[in-house]
Amino acid sequence: MTKGRLKSNLDIVNDCDRFPYYESDPEKYSELLSICYGFRLHGSPIVGYIPHWVVKEMPWGQRWLVDHTRKLVSPHTNYDSVESQTSLIKETLERARDREIFKVLKGWRNELYPVLGMSGEVTMERAGSALFGINTYGVHMTAYVRDGDHINIWVPRRASNKSTYGGMLDNTVAGGIGNGEKQFECMVREAEEEASFPEALIRKHAKLCGTVSYFFIRDSNAGGETELLQPECQFVYDLELGPDIVPKPNDDEVEDFQLWGVEKVQMAIAEGQFKPNCALVLLDFFIRHGILTPDNEVNYAEIVSRLHRKLPFPTS
Amino acid sequence: MTKGRLKSNLDIVNDCDRFPYYESDPEKYSELLSICYGFRLHGSPIVGYIPHWVVKEMPWGQRWLVDHTRKLVSPHTNYDSVESQTSLIKETLERARDREIFKVLKGWRNELYPVLGMSGEVTMERAGSALFGINTYGVHMTAYVRDGDHINIWVPRRASNKSTYGGMLDNTVAGGIGNGEKQFECMVREAEEEASFPEALIRKHAKLCGTVSYFFIRDSNAGGETELLQPECQFVYDLELGPDIVPKPNDDEVEDFQLWGVEKVQMAIAEGQFKPNCALVLLDFFIRHGILTPDNEVNYAEIVSRLHRKLPFPTS
Numbered sequence: 122m123t124k125g126r127l128k129s130n131l132d133i134v135n136d137c138d139r140f141p142y143y144e145s146d147p148e149k150y151s152e153l154l155s156i157c158y159g160f161r162l163h164g165s166p167i168v169g170y171i172p173h174w175v176v177k178e179m180p181w182g183q184r185w186l187v188d189h190t191r192k193l194v195s196p197h198t199n200y201d202s203v204e205s206q207t208s209l210i211k212e213t214l215e216r217a218r219d220r221e222i223f224k225v226l227k228g229w230r231n232e233l234y235p236v237l238g239m240s241g242e243v244t245m246e247r248a249g250s251a252l253f254g255i256n257t258y259g260v261h262m263t264a265y266v267r268d269g270d271h272i273n274i275w276v277p278r279r280a281s282n283k284s285t286y287g288g289m290l291d292n293t294v295a296g297g298i299g300n301g302e303k304q305f306e307c308m309v310r311e312a313e314e315e316a317s318f319p320e321a322l323i324r325k326h327a328k329l330c331g332t333v334s335y336f337f338i339r340d341s342n343a344g345g346e347t348e349l350l351q352p353e354c355q356f357v358y359d360l361e362l363g364p365d366i367v368p369k370p371n372d373d374e375v376e377d378f379q380l381w382g383v384e385k386v387q388m389a390i391a392e393g394q395f396k397p398n399c400a401l402v403l404l405d406f407f408i409r410h411g412i413l414t415p416d417n418e419v420n421y422a423e424i425v426s427r428l429h430r431k432l433p434f435p436t437s
Numbered sequence: 438m439t440k441g442r443l444k445s446n447l448d449i450v451n452d453c454d455r456f457p458y459y460e461s462d463p464e465k466y467s468e469l470l471s472i473c474y475g476f477r478l479h480g481s482p483i484v485g486y487i488p489h490w491v492v493k494e495m496p497w498g499q500r501w502l503v504d505h506t507r508k509l510v511s512p513h514t515n516y517d518s519v520e521s522q523t524s525l526i527k528e529t530l531e532r533a534r535d536r537e538i539f540k541v542l543k544g545w546r547n548e549l550y551p552v553l554g555m556s557g558e559v560t561m562e563r564a565g566s567a568l569f570g571i572n573t574y575g576v577h578m579t580a581y582v583r584d585g586d587h588i589n590i591w592v593p594r595r596a597s598n599k600s601t602y603g604g605m606l607d608n609t610v611a612g613g614i615g616n617g618e619k620q621f622e623c624m625v626r627e628a629e630e631e632a633s634f635p636e637a638l639i640r641k642h643a644k645l646c647g648t649v650s651y652f653f654i655r656d657s658n659a660g661g662e663t664e665l666l667q668p669e670c671q672f673v674y675d676l677e678l679g680p681d682i683v684p685k686p687n688d689d690e691v692e693d694f695q696l697w698g699v700e701k702v703q704m705a706i707a708e709g710q711f712k713p714n715c716a717l718v719l720l721d722f723f724i725r726h727g728i729l730t731p732d733n734e735v736n737y738a739e740i741v742s743r744l745h746r747k748l749p750f751p752t753s
Contacts, residue, residue: 142747143459143460144749147459303731304731305732329727330724330725331725331741332737332738334741408646409725411645414645415555415672421648421753422555422574422670423752425647426648426747426748429742431742433460436738437736
């Protein structure tokens with residue numbers, strides 16, 4: 122929340138899409154990968170990157186194969202079913218949590234994420250996903266109100282006591298997609314939980330407009346360990362509202378909502394006031410609505426691509 | 438224009454975004470790169486990939502440095518100004534054209550493309566851009582008419598005698614951006630030339646919605662040599678029209694325009710009737726308008742990313 126130097130839009134992208142690209146920086150890419158282990162399920166391609174120090178600390182026991190030569194971690198070959206692999210991951214993470222090995226596991230959610238693709242059947246506790254570096258999926262919605270040619274956006278501020286990004290600005294509605302949950306149903310649920318939007322309103326007016334994807338590396342603002350790898354894909358929705366509909370907090374995660382013009386939102390982004398991935402969703406909104414253009418953003422083409430990074434592991 | 442097996446949307450993407458990704462297939466990526474030379478301007482990073490057989494055939498003469506060990510091609514160090522490098526490229530391509538070395542140079546356009554970024558000052562004849570494998574830029578517009586909840590799209594068919602993709606379907610308006618030309622001005626010009634849209638209509642209603650970018654490798658339908666490398670970025674515009682405005686051909690490049698419903702357009706895409714990059718622009722349109730969703734497209738997340746590939750060379 123620095124009020125110092127303003128960040129460019131490309132700085133904002135670099136703050137979130139932090140993993141290097143092989144094609145532009147092969148040395149840095151290879152250096153970072155060389156300190157990670159590939160994570161595989163039985164018979165699967167690599168579905169996650171586990172940093173070497175996580176490999177060292179995780180209480181694998183005898184039921185995992187940890188190959189230090191090929192830098193690969195996978196369940197022992199006996200664990201070849203959906204159920205046995207899901208249990209193995211669960212028990213290993215519970216053991217790590219109980220022994221208080223990793224700070225991120227203090228944020229245990231009792232929410233299950235798919236490990237392979239969006240409809241993968243093997244699951245993992247959400248709080249463990251960053252340790253294994255798997256792709257994760259979420260929904261983000263931008264609710265906005267037109268005022269003539271201008272657009273105003275409903276911006277919530279996160280509760281200051283939230284363990285991650287407390288007090289920072291957020292997207293109108295956002296949340297992680299649990300295993301087996303449809304994107305749209307997730308959005309309906311989160312819209313009610315976070316902003317008190319009625320279900321019927323969301324079902325009728327929320328519009329899916331694509332995804333925003335990036336390869337994040339955790340920093341200190343994220344809470345818990347830094348340098349964990351998080352490739353993420355957010356399904357982005359637009360919700361155009363009339364002036365009569367006002368979101369209001371429905372849980373203790375959001376402090377309040379304010380209706381801000383685009384310029385005020387852009388300034389808050391430049392000041393680093395938004396949670397990093399939320400700023401990316403807003404940049405995508407500005408691009409789709411013709412607010413950000415090559416005439417006002419010299420890095421336009423680069424930014425559009427960076428907002429839609431091809432994730433490192435299979436998504437389907 | 439096969440009427441055989443229908444292509445999936447991912448097949449359609451694979452037909453156009455053909456260059457392998459290091460992160461998913463490092464062997465294939467490295468193999469393809471190993472048969473290319475990097476193209477550099479004076480003091481610049483690599484701005485193009487020249488296939489080895491092009492390096493062999495091009496009449497470089499003494500004014501170029503061709504380094505077979507490091508696989509790099511650049512103007513001789515004496516050529517360090519914008520003017521001298523532009524002249525060198527021009528004279529080399531003219532010599533190759535006059536000697537009829539490359540089929541693609543038969544399509545000489547007398548249009549100049551920027552070599553480095555979109556506002557680069559060194560330029561190159563458009564027909565030569567695929568030989569040097571530089572990033573190129575264009576505009577594509579989708580004109581559509583709402584009919585209740587349905588969307589109908591104005592689809593032109595290319596003249597059957599066009600040397601490239603003759604008789605195939607196209608986007609409502611499309612064209613390449615010349616050096617120094619603004620994207621929007623290019624769109625205004627092409628909309629008049631190709632579809633007889635009045636300038637005032639475009640200025641008022643055409644809306645920039647992002648880019649579609651991919652790394653194409655020329656195939657036989659493209660005319661001229663195959664296996665030339667073409668990283669491309671298209672600036673995509675939407676134009677919503679009332680039912681009273683009808684595009685009509687204004688040159689001999691377009692046979693006719695037809696107003697097709699989304700399902701008919703989708704079928705024509707699956708049948709391979711669209712010019713490959715035009716199909717990608719339509720997929721992006723379907724995604725932005727909530728027509729393509731994860732509920733009807735299992736490869737949704739992969740496709741969104743692939744439509745916005747980070748180009749291999751600097752764009753600004």
